Amino acid sequence: MKTVVLPQHRFYTGNLILSNAQYPYRKGRAWIELNSQNLRHNVNQLYNLLPSGCQLMPAVKANAYGHGAVLVSKELNSFGVHCFCVATVSEGVELRRNGIKGDILILGYTCSKQFFLLNKYHLIQTVIDYPYAEILNAYGKKIKVHLKIDTGMHRLGERSEKFDDICNIFKCKNLIIEGLYTHLCASDNTLPQEKAFTMKQATTFFEVISRLKECGYICPKIHLQASCGLLNYPELSGDYARIGIALYGVLSNREDMLNHTIDLRPVLSVKARVASVKDLFKGENAGYGLQYTANRDRKIAVLAIGYADGLPRSLSCGNGKVLINGYEAPIAGRICMDQTLVDISDIPNVMSGDIAVVIGKSGNSEITAYDLAEQTKTITNELLSRLGARLERIMI
Numbered sequence: 049m050k051t052v053v054l055p056q057h058r059f060y061t062g063n064l065i066l067s068n069a070q071y072p073y074r075k076g077r078a079w080i081e082l083n084s085q086n087l088r089h090n091v092n093q094l095y096n097l098l099p100s101g102c103q104l105m106p107a108v109k110a111n112a113y114g115h116g117a118v119l120v121s122k123e124l125n126s127f128g129v130h131c132f133c134v135a136t137v138s139e140g141v142e143l144r145r146n147g148i149k150g151d152i153l154i155l156g157y158t159c160s161k162q163f164f165l166l167n168k169y170h171l172i173q174t175v176i177d178y179p180y181a182e183i184l185n186a187y188g189k190k191i192k193v194h195l196k197i198d199t200g201m202h203r204l205g206e207r208s209e210k211f212d213d214i215c216n217i218f219k220c221k222n223l224i225i226e227g228l229y230t231h232l233c234a235s236d237n238t239l240p241q242e243k244a245f246t247m248k249q250a251t252t253f254f255e256v257i258s259r260l261k262e263c264g265y266i267c268p269k270i271h272l273q274a275s276c277g278l279l280n281y282p283e284l285s286g287d288y289a290r291i292g293i294a295l296y297g298v299l300s301n302r303e304d305m306l307n308h309t310i311d312l313r314p315v316l317s318v319k320a321r322v323a324s325v326k327d328l329f330k331g332e333n334a335g336y337g338l339q340y341t342a343n344r345d346r347k348i349a350v351l352a353i354g355y356a357d358g359l360p361r362s363l364s365c366g367n368g369k370v371l372i373n374g375y376e377a378p379i380a381g382r383i384c385m386d387q388t389l390v391d392i393s394d395i396p397n398v399m400s401g402d403i404a405v406v407i408g409k410s411g412n413s414e415i416t417a418y419d420l421a422e423q424t425k426t427i428t429n430e431l432l433s434r435l436g437a438r439l440e441r442i443m444i
């Protein structure tokens with residue numbers, strides 16, 4: 049009888065990393081261009097805000113907020129950045145399998161069936177509460193961890209009030225505690241209520257640490273800031289700052305950016321090829337559901353990008369636009385899974401093979417992640433992190 053060979057597990061979250069020989073051209077359909085200079089600029093700007101000794105721990109979860117985790121982390125490695133945080137164990141594995149060096153902290157939950165991956169790939173696991181510490185300890189092998197303290201967000205972390213349980217985590221023989229951290233959940237502004245809350249979170253966190261020290265426990269590295277925490281409360285720096293969105297050169301929304309003087313530069317552009325150009329005669333429709341009607345003779349371009357690539361479908365029917373040769377082309381009708389129609393009636397000489405800019409600059413015009421986030425009533429974090437796996441990612 050034939051033996052059935054089960055497929056090996058593969059870890060793949062959308063980073064198609066092939067050699068240039070295997071795959072020489074990455075601008076064929078729709079792609080993301082990453083600006084290495086801007087990434088380096090942002091790293092330097094953020095480092096200037098950190099006290100000496102505090103390290104940047106870039107958040108490269110969710111495929112580096114859509115940018116491409118392997119590409120971004122490789123670049124950061126080359127800049128001398130050597131610690132990262134991710135959300136999941138498979139994200140950590142993917143980085144390791146692509147040669148990323150340094151510490152990788154998993155911020156989220158890892159299932160006990162996957163604990164072997166922590167050792168195999170030298171990943172640091174977050175202890176999300178005391179019961180989880182016991183499960184992790186029972187695995188029986190030494191595991192490097194950072195211990196998370198819940199100081200008021202009430203998401204992950206052992207509650208700061210449960211000091212005895214926190215001490216019990218330190219008694220777990222198999223846990224090598226390399227760090228302690230908390231997460232600020234109202235640090236995106238400095239209004240009185242949010243400020244008071246943030247200060248209370250910080251005080252609570254530092255109190256837990258001093259009590260632990262009084263009990264003789266060693267608390268190696270501490271960290272509490274993400275992007276907003278660093279920008280609004282720079283005095284709260286510890287040994288690391290876990291920086292995501294700011295590193296990519298944007299903040300969650302335009303107002304946040306306007307409230308700060310820090311000079312951050314967007315790292316990412318999204319571009320797509322014009323696949324086809326055609327006439328649309330007066331009275332004809334285009335796309336699914338007859339949602340676009342030519343009120344007079346029009347010209348339409350078909351773009352090789354759709355909602356499965358992360359272009360939000362809510363930008364359909366003129367809610368969004370792209371740039372072609374520096375001109376605006378409104379989205380015509382409904383965005384499809386793989387393609388999008390745009391009205392190019394007012395743009396001269398558009399041809400198949402031309403490039404449409406979805407996010408980024410074209411001529412003197414620009415579409416920013418803020419524009420798209422506003423048009424789709426969300427924050428840049430969501431918009432960017434949903435950029436799809438089919439987009440090629442290129443560092444320039």
Ligand SMILES: *Cc1c(COP(=O)(O)O)cnc(C)c1O
Binds near residue numbers: 155273274
């Ligand atoms: C995502 C995340 C960060 C990074 O947040 P930004 O606001 O993008 O800088 C930091 N810490 C934790 C726990 C996170 O989940």
